[in-house]
Each structure stands twice: as C-alpha cells, then as structure tokens.
Amino acid sequence: MQPIIYQPFKEAKRIKVYIPYKLFKLRNAIKQMDSSFWHPNQKLWSVINTPKNFKSLEKLCDGNYKIEKDIRFTPVPTVLLTENALEALFELEKALVLKQYSASSIKVYKKMFTVFLGKFMQRDLKEVNKEDIEGFVYELIKKSHISESYQNQLINAIKAYYEHALKMPREYYDIQRPKKTRSIPNVLSKSEVLNIIQSPKNIKHRAILCTIYSSGLRISELINLRIADVHSKDGYLFIKDSKGKKDRKTILSEQLVLLLRAYYKQYKPSYWLFEGQTGGQYSTTSIRSIFRKSVVETNSNPWATVHTLRHSFATHCIENNVNIRHLQNMLGHSSPKTTEIYTRTIEINNKTITSPFDSLLKNSTLQT
Structure with a gap:
C-alpha cells in the first residue's frame, strides 16, 4: 500500500x-x-x-x-422555517426555559432542532417516528460527514422536543447514538504550561491564563468569576452556577493571589474579576485569542485549547498525588468516573515509573 x-x-x-x-x-x-x-x-x-x-x-x-x-464537515443546508415550524421551535425553547436550562444550552438545542425542522416541518411532527429520525441522521452522517458530537447534540434536541415539549414517553424515541470513543483528554506538559502562562506581557492576560490553569476552570467559569468569589484568606475560589447549575469551591493558589493583587491594583475591576475594556464580562473570544497567541509564540502543542489547561490541571494534580475525591470536587464532576479518566493521562515513561524488567536486572547483566 x-x-x-x-x-x-x-x-x-x-x-x-x-x-x-x-x-x-x-x-x-x-x-x-x-x-x-x-x-x-x-x-x-x-x-x-x-x-x-x-x-x-x-x-x-x-x-x-x-x-x-481531505474530508471535511459539509455544512447542513438551512431553510426558511414555516409558521408551524417556528411554533414548534418556540415550544421547545419554552420547555427548556421552564426546566432552567442555561442560555448557551438553549441556543445549541434550538440550532440543532432547526436542522431537524428543515427536514420534517412539512409533516405532522407527532407522526414522525424513530425510524424516520434515524434515517435522517444516517443521511447527515453519509452526506455531510457530521461528527459524533454533532450527532449527539442533534439527538438531544430532538428528544428534548418530544419528551419535554410534547410530553411523549422517553422510551418512544430511543434513538441510536454513536458508539462512545475511549479517547483521553489532550494534556500539556508542565513545562509547556509554564511557557504558555508566562508568555503574555499584559498582566491581565497572564492572570487569566494562570487562573484557569491553577484552579482547573472552564472558560465560562472564568468569565463568570466575581471579585467577591476570590476568598484569599481561606484559600479558595467560589464557582457559582457552573456546568449542571452546581456551586462549588476550588483551590486558590498562593502564587495566583499575589498575581491577582498586582492585576487588581493596575486594572481596578468593579464587579467581575476580569472585565472588558468598556466594563462587563470579559469575552470568551478574547480569552481564546490570548491562549492561541501564547501557544504559537511558545511553539507548544498546536492542538491545545483553553480547555486543555483544565485537563492539564487535573492531570498534574493526579501526578502530585492529590486525592481523587478532592479533585472531583474541585472540577465539579458529578461522578468519580469522569474524574478517573485523568489517571489515564498521567505521564508514563522510565523517569516516572520503574519497569519490573529494570528491577529484575538491577544487580545482574543481561546477556546479549
């Protein structure tokens, strides 16, 4: 070949x-x-x-x-929705709002459900069955090369409409999902992290990257941090309404406290810990831009994202023998199984682990 x-x-x-x-x-x-x-x-x-x-x-x-x-994702064509389709979209939104879904989740659900409506809006949606939906998803996989994530989001939106808006039995639309991949998170080495977080010359930019890594934050949690959430005396950050609408505490590094104090003296934010030039919350787009620039300048792993800093925090905690239960609480995971994936990302080489083969031959010479 x-x-x-x-x-x-x-x-x-x-x-x-x-x-x-x-x-x-x-x-x-x-x-x-x-x-x-x-x-x-x-x-x-x-x-x-x-x-x-x-x-x-x-x-x-x-x-x-x-x-x-190269094979790439082919955008799913958009169509103008009928009045009935717009009504169905509104019913989905209303159901999700009543269930207190986050604004970002509702936005994704509506976007995905619009794709579904583009195919079935000329039919009575109550008559669309499981086989119809799976045939539609199959068509998108073959023609548009949709990803596993896209497929799951689409199915979630469809099921939300039938189960929450139309109150149909959950089992009725048990739609086939993609087989779960057993991939492990992308992780940066400690030296790569150090290079990346030290790269920005602007103290606010440096403080943002350091806060995400040192406390294991999601990007949404970083922009939602208030000044009042920094508990320097007790050594923790308070994370309000994180993923799954859960409050939690996570570690506040002593070194980060010093950096945040220097940043605060220079920028004097009024409410949010990190604010934009005209006030208000800092944008996710700006944070991603800061991170990407640092990755390029330090010639670090080009596949790394801002979320890679969170993965790296978790992995480095495991390497430092942090209790898995403590790490679970700091990351805000509901299940310890989610946290245990980081036991598979720890650095494995002959500097961190001694092979039994080396121990066996410690006082002997192997014949060659």
Whole structure:
C-alpha cells in the first residue's frame, strides 16, 4: 500500500498523512518532523500546514504516494422555517426555559432542532417516528460527514422536543447514538504550561491564563468569576452556577493571589474579576485569542485549547498525588468516573515509573 497525503484546505492548520503499518522507516521519519502529531481516532499523522512541510512529506515518500482530497464537515443546508415550524421551535425553547436550562444550552438545542425542522416541518411532527429520525441522521452522517458530537447534540434536541415539549414517553424515541470513543483528554506538559502562562506581557492576560490553569476552570467559569468569589484568606475560589447549575469551591493558589493583587491594583475591576475594556464580562473570544497567541509564540502543542489547561490541571494534580475525591470536587464532576479518566493521562515513561524488567536486572547483566 502507498502512503496517502491529504491535500489540506487553504484555512486548514494541519496536513494529514496515512502511513501503512509496514512502512516503519517512513513513519519514524515523519515522527521526527517538527509539530508531528498522531490522531488515534483517525489513524493518521499530521504536521502543521505549510508549503515547506508539504514538500518535505513528498520528499520523504520518495515519489511513491497518493494525494487525496481531505474530508471535511459539509455544512447542513438551512431553510426558511414555516409558521408551524417556528411554533414548534418556540415550544421547545419554552420547555427548556421552564426546566432552567442555561442560555448557551438553549441556543445549541434550538440550532440543532432547526436542522431537524428543515427536514420534517412539512409533516405532522407527532407522526414522525424513530425510524424516520434515524434515517435522517444516517443521511447527515453519509452526506455531510457530521461528527459524533454533532450527532449527539442533534439527538438531544430532538428528544428534548418530544419528551419535554410534547410530553411523549422517553422510551418512544430511543434513538441510536454513536458508539462512545475511549479517547483521553489532550494534556500539556508542565513545562509547556509554564511557557504558555508566562508568555503574555499584559498582566491581565497572564492572570487569566494562570487562573484557569491553577484552579482547573472552564472558560465560562472564568468569565463568570466575581471579585467577591476570590476568598484569599481561606484559600479558595467560589464557582457559582457552573456546568449542571452546581456551586462549588476550588483551590486558590498562593502564587495566583499575589498575581491577582498586582492585576487588581493596575486594572481596578468593579464587579467581575476580569472585565472588558468598556466594563462587563470579559469575552470568551478574547480569552481564546490570548491562549492561541501564547501557544504559537511558545511553539507548544498546536492542538491545545483553553480547555486543555483544565485537563492539564487535573492531570498534574493526579501526578502530585492529590486525592481523587478532592479533585472531583474541585472540577465539579458529578461522578468519580469522569474524574478517573485523568489517571489515564498521567505521564508514563522510565523517569516516572520503574519497569519490573529494570528491577529484575538491577544487580545482574543481561546477556546479549
């Protein structure tokens, strides 16, 4: 079999490559390239999308390769909703508001349900059955290449309408979901985290990244932090109405307290801990921009996101032998099983763990 180089789209950040199992030398050569990354779910390697890297891949393959078009998500076409469809959308929104869903969740549910209405709004929605819905989802998977996440969000929205708005039995629309992947969170090394959080020259930007990492926050929790939520005397941050509408406490680093005091003296926020230039909450877009700039400047893992700082906090806590129950509470997980995934992300190498083979041969010499 030949290796396959997938022609990236102009805005794509990575060039993906398929390497047949038997091509060990080629795989090792690509592994040595700067920015090479393995995608276990797709069984592909990738490097940063630059003309130089594309030529390097072609040279490594020595003329024996295929170039194929990359596969991407095809946007689902939008249609103008009928009056009845808009009424159904309103009924879904009303049901979710009464159930006290968050504004962001309602926005996603409405967006996904609009996709469903685009297909079925000419029919009586009460007559649309499970088989119809699964056939629709199958069509989206085959034609639009929707992701597992998109599929789950779509099913959640459909079920919410039938179960909450129309009060139909939950079992009636037991729609087939994608098989759960057993992927592990992307995690940064301690040195990468240090480089990233020290990269911003602006003290507010630095304080934002440090707060997310040092307390294991979601980006939404960071922008909702009030000045009153910083309990420096007792050493904790109070997180109000986090995911699942739960309040919790998480650790407040002593070093972060010093940084926040210096930041406060300079910026003097009035209510929210981090405010925009004209007041009000800081935007998620700005935080992502700060993080992305720091990743690029420090040449860190290009696949990292702001949420990777939270994953890294959890993993580094496990490595520091923090009690799993304490970590669960700090992260705001309902189940310890969610927290236990971070036991699979800890760094495993011969510097952190001694192989029994080394112990066996500690006082002996292996014959070669």
